[in-house]
Each structure stands twice: as C-alpha cells, then as structure tokens.
Amino acid sequence: MCLAVPGKVLEKDGMDVTVDFGGTRRRARADLTPDIVVGEYALVHAGFVIQKLDAAEAERTLEYLREMGEHAPD
C-alpha cells in the first residue's frame, strides 16, 4: 500500500510531471513537491511525487556501505 518507486523527472508542466522508471514513462502530479525540477529523481506513490531524492545523502549512504565492505574483516 505504501509502495513507492523512484524515477527520473523528464518533463514538468505546472503540477504535471513525466517520470522515467528505467524506460517506462508515467505521468504524476507534483502537488506535494512543487519545487521538483527536471533531472531530479522522484519517489512516486499513487500518482503523486511524495518526495525527491536527496542525491548527496544517497552518495553518502553508498560511500558508507562501500567503506564498510572495504574494512570488513575477512
């Protein structure tokens, strides 16, 4: 029920955005994230963008996970 999928915003026209989910394009509404812009990643649920990806945080998490792998005891 709370399933939400991230995709890249390709177009924005007022409150209507077109989001690309790895090749599949869908329309969604941006009422809940009015400041989202083309090129950002959107988390889409029930036809609405509910949040946008914080790219810096995503990078930080990936870096932390990779570091964990590098320092893991064999």
Next chain:
Amino acid sequence: MHLTEPFGDRALTQPLVERMMSLAERLSPRQVRLMEVCGSHTMSFFRTGVRSLLPDNVTLLSGPGCPVCVTPNRELDQMIALASLPNVTVATFGDMLRVPGSRSSLVQARTSGADVRVVYSPMDALTFAEADPSREVVFLGVGFETTAPTVAATVLEAARRDLRNFSVLVAHKLVPPALRALLTSGEVRIDAFILPGHVSTIIGAQPYAFLESEFGIPSVIAGFLPTDLLEGVVGCLELVAYDQAEVRNRYARFVRERGNVAAKSVLEETFEPCDAEWRGFGVIPESGLRLRPHLRRFDALERFTLDLPEPREVHGCLCGEVLKGMVSPDECKLFGTACSPENPIGPCMVSSEGACAAHYKYGAHRAVKV
C-alpha cells in the same frame, strides 16, 4: 539511476550481513524482538531473502502496518454499501477489492452490478466525475500518511474545479498513534522498531520521538531494498546492544528530519485528526483523519445516508492478534486450511502485504514463539 539502483548490490549487502551476525552473537543468548511496522517491509523482508538470513536469536514480528488489514469491518461495510447504491461509481486502490466485510466484499458487489473501478491514483476518480456529471463518484480513501496527502491534494483539486459529484470515504489511519496504542497495551514485548520508510518521507523522524522519551524503545527508519532492510536490522541491533533508545534515520536519501513540509501542509489544509477504529485495536484516539469543516461537502458519509447493521466478525480469524504481533500467522487455526490467498477469510491473507499472505507465499521460515 546510479543513485537509486546500487542499494540492492550483493557487494554492499555482505558486510551488513556480517555486521548483523556479529551483533547478534554479541547479544546472544538474549532473544531480540524487532517489529517491522510496514506491510511493504513485511513483503520486502521475505522477497529479498533478508528474512531468511536473520540470526536465530533475532525475531521479526509484523505490526499493524497494512492499511487494508487494519480497516475494520464497519468501514468495509460502508464501502460496500456505497458501491451498492444506485448511480454511484466507487473508485478504489486494487488491494481493497477482495477484502471481506461482514457480509460481502467490493468484488462481490461488482459481480452483483455495482460500478467499482480500480484506480492507480486518486486523481483518476476526478476524471471519472468530470466525464459523467450525472453519476456520483466516491473514492475510498484508505492508507497511512504516505497515501493520505495524495488524497488530500485530490480533494483540494476537486474544490478548485468545483466538482459537485465527487466525494471521499475517509478511512485514513496514522502510524504513530497505533505504535503508542501497541506499547500502552503491554500485550507484546518489542525491543526495537523498524519504522516505515515511506510514511516517514511524509512525517519525518520527529513524530516517533515518544518511542524514546516515553517508552525507551529504539527505532530505525528504513527503506525497502536489501541494503536498507539490513541497515534497519543492524541499526536496531546496535541500539539494543549499546542500550540506546534513539530514533535513527537510515533512509536519509528520501526521509528528511521534518519530512515533506509541502505534503504536511496539504494534509493540514484538508484533514483534521479524529479518533479511529482499527482492526484488532478498537478505537485509537487521534489515529484517523476527517475532512475539515470547509471541505465536509466532499465527505461521502455526509452525502449519503447508510443504514447498516452492526458489523460481524469471522469466528476463529486471528487477524486482530496478528496485527498486534501477538501471534504469528501460522498460529491461526484457519491459516493455510480454511484461509488461503485463493480463498481468504481475513484481510491479512487478502492483502499482498498482509502478514498472513506473506507467510503463506514464502513459507514461514521460522516459527515465531510469542
């Protein structure tokens, strides 16, 4: 998609699995009981295989985190009655269709001629209402804080378009009050919560502060990919091991401390909190939403008069106890015999993210001793 896909990489999960094992060993022989509060987590833990990797002394309980499952028969009966009214079209998310109320279900009503349409977005219901002004369109507003803002935005849009034939049956529920009710009841021992990622994208981390301040229970906000799930478990085990009761956010790429401020203001503009009934819990104070007075004209229960008999419960169905983590699905006598996904008796078996359906589909890897 370099920022959204790697969270499932095996190269990244392995160190987390090792960390989980060493923490569990450190905590042994203590049995640690974690509760995942979200139905999407329930499914993801099974589907990704992470659940099968859990150490023997870590138990994962499913909580009241599936909106379909916690919708009580009283509300289901209202939905089915609305669908059965002449000249009414009901628009709903698909997972409500087969949920049995006291005497019927939406899919049975549809077989009897009701106009019940499955939609992907609540905005689709506006499209139906505009396409045929002679029919009343009712949207079934089910879901937690993730979904409620999408319905709120739809109601505000209906007001802007001055639609007269659109209304909502508001059955939304709020997660934090349910956690409070669960802990206050004292019926279940929980060492830490894995908190719902997408609910938290909206509400942020702050509403969970009472878990720490009032109950001394640690919690971790987690996402749904393999690394996210493992981070949820590892985070919980770390907090339990170090006896810290904070709320940790391990889904920071989508969850901000204050959540989604714009979505919260849309919610605030549309709804006000009210008491609500939950399956298994009864009435939980301030755990539901209702339309604010200036939008009350969109309330389906104000618009239509329903004279319904008292709801009935199925004898022997333990969904209420399952939702509180008091029993594991396979402890219900109906599980896998009278009640299965093909012939579901209780809502936790109907919904794909219900604990019973998940346990049935993937086989209970470890019986939960409650």
